[in-house]
Amino acid sequence: MEKQRVLFLCTGNSARSQMAEAFLREYAAQYFEVYSAGLEPKPINPYTIQVMDEIGFDISGQISKGIDNYLGKVLFKYLITVCDDAEKNCPATWPGVNTRLHWSFEDPAKFEGSAEAKLAKFRQVRDLIQSKILTWLMEQNIPYMRQLTK
Numbered sequence: 001m002e003k004q005r006v007l008f009l010c011t012g013n014s015a016r017s018q019m020a021e022a023f024l025r026e027y028a029a030q031y032f033e034v035y036s037a038g039l040e041p042k043p044i045n046p047y048t049i050q051v052m053d054e055i056g057f058d059i060s061g062q063i064s065k066g067i068d069n070y071l072g073k074v075l076f077k078y079l080i081t082v083c084d085d086a087e088k089n090c091p092a093t094w095p096g097v098n099t100r101l102h103w104s105f106e107d108p109a110k111f112e113g114s115a116e117a118k119l120a121k122f123r124q125v126r127d128l129i130q131s132k133i134l135t136w137l138m139e140q141n142i143p144y145m146r147q148l149t150k
Contacts, residue, residue, distance in 0.1 A: 003033045004077035013038025013064040015048045016082040016105050019126055022052060022059045023133040027144035035074070039085070041066045045109050047122040055126070082129070083107060103132055 006024060008017040017036035025034040041064040052059045070076075075096030082103050105128060111121040137144050 003031060005033045005074060006035065006078040006080065007070060007074075007076045008034070008036040009038070009067065009079060009081045010036075010083040011039050011085045011107075012042035012109070013066070014042045014045045015107070015109055015122070016125065016129060018044055018048055018059060018062055018064075019052060019129045020080070020082055020103075020133060022057050022062065023130050024137075026057065027133060028137055028142055031142050035065075035070060035076075036062075037065045037067045037070055039067060045122075047108065047118060051119065051122045051126045054123075055130075103129075105129060105132075 008020040008024075010017040013036055017038065021034050021036035024032055044059070044062060044064055049060055072095060077098045078101060079097045079099070080101045080103060082105050084104055105125055106121075108118070108122040108125040111118055113121070134144060
């Protein structure tokens with residue numbers, strides 16, 4: 001079976017799309033080739049790396065990428081925007097995309113507060129993304145392969 005390509009897109013590729021990429025790759029790598037990108041890529045937020053590591057996902061080797069890395073170069077079965085800005089500003093036409101989905105998640109990097117409060121927001125968004133990925137896999141009748149660490 002040929003793997004289906006999935007691209008998670010957000011504005012900065014610094015938090016939400018990185019988390020989604022890591023979860024889907026870990027849970028269903030035998031079914032999907034997983035990518036992420038940003039409209040205006042920024043370095044991965046240190047809180048993103050920290051909260052993913054807390055649940056056993058080492059994403060310290062992942063890098064932030066722009067859509068120009070893929071647009072017109074890679075054909076995707078799924079393009080999934082994970083923030084409202086990306087949904088609004090994503091190119092209306094993306095050659096080769098079969099299915100376009102939008103999953104709206106709050107940007108944890110915009111949260112104001114203490115370091116502990118920011119970590120709590122990143123954890124909340126991480127958990128919502130993980131739940132959405134697992135629900136989507138169940139809807140697609142794709143068994144996920146990794147035991148949850150929480």
